[in-house]
Amino acid sequence: MNPRQLKTFLAVIRHENLTRAAAEVNLAQSSLSDQIQALEEEVGADLFLRSRQGVIPTPAGAVLKTYAEEILALNDEAKAAVSAAAGNAEQSITLGTLEIIAAERLAPWLSLFRKKNPDVNFKIKIRGSGELLAQLQQGSIDIAFTFDRRQQDERFLTRRICSEPLVLIAGRDFQARPPESLAALSTAPFVATETGCVYRYLFDTAFAEAHIAAPSIVTEADSIATIIRLVASGTGYGLVPRLAVGPAATRGDVVELPWPGNPPSASLVMMWRRRRVQPPALSLLLQSASEELSPLRPGDARLRHAG
Incomplete structure (x- = not known):
């Protein structure tokens, strides 16, 4: 099981299609098939089921997926x-985050960091929350900045940066009065992201924690x-992080309404893969981030297992 075989194997799992997987790893489809066949012969089991619908892992393939990810990460x-150790470490970091966090929280800080550390270069990837975790797991990014979903994963370390308030907004001309209760809000029209997105998770959690139907x-x-x-x-209400509302509120496009009850909030966190030795640039x-982004003192930043 060499790294190239394992990368090819994982590409097939991601795409569920041999042609697209071959394009990702820059192989002819026949060469990709040869690598998968050699891997199956080595482990003594069929790794994929092939059908008209695509290519999916067998139970043996699903087991190997976890080990393949860990082997490549350790490599x-x-x-x-x-x-x-040899003093040849590349001073480069690939950072993944949500668009709003990048624009409103990270851009000023990264500019300051670069002035203090001119030898460190960045690549910033804007992705959805689910994709951020997948890329962190695959090693495509070194660190992710996102909102905490309270999911545990022993492979990652998570540090809370700050608490970001969520705010209730309505259009300037929308016939919306400040809600008297959360129960009243439960019958109001809302605009939100789709299920599975971290913002939808925050939306659903705000009502669930108040024991009110969303x-x-x-x-x-x-x-x-x-x-x-x-x-x-005027489509409806919205519940969004305050950091995203600034320009629209300044223009008067939307108004912020008081939240009935305890105002909801979201924890902004940074996540990175657990390693025996962290790259120097990532340690910096x-x-x-602990010193400049968090309102807490660096010593107060709590480290915990999470995903």
Whole structure:
């Protein structure tokens, strides 16, 4: 089981299609099939079921997936540790985050960090919350900044940065009065992201923690910026992080309404893979983020297992 075989194996799992997987790993489809066949012969089991619908892992393939991810992660970690010990570590970090967090929280801080550490280069990937975790797991990104979903994963370390308030918004011309209770809100029209998105999780959690049925979603949108524009046009209410509302509120497109009860909030966290030796550039970034992004003192930042 060499790393190239395992990368090919995981590409097939991701795409469920040999042609698309071959394109990702820059192989002819016949070469990809040869690698999978050699891997199956080595482990002594069929790894995929092939049908008209696509290619899916067998139970044996599903088991190997977890080990393949860990082997490749350990392989990358070993290379980074050796480079660091030899003084040849590349000062580069690939950072993944949500669009709003990148624009409103990370951009000013990263600019300051670069001035203090001019030898460290960045690549920033804007992704959805689910994709961020997948890329962190695959090693495509070094660190993720996202909102906490309280999911535990022993492979990652999570550090809370701060608490971001969620705010109830309505369009300026929308006939919306401040709600008297959460029960009243449960019958109001809302705009939200689709199920599975971290913002929808925050929306559902705000009502679930108050033991109130979540309102009807009249429109789903795939970005917070689009939700705010829909709310501004009068489609319904929105519950979004305050950090995303600033420009629209300044223009007067939306108004913030008081939340009946304890105002909901979301924990902004950074997540990175657990390693024996962290790359020097990543260690610098973690320290800077704890000091510059969090309202807490660095010593108060809590480290816990999470995903």
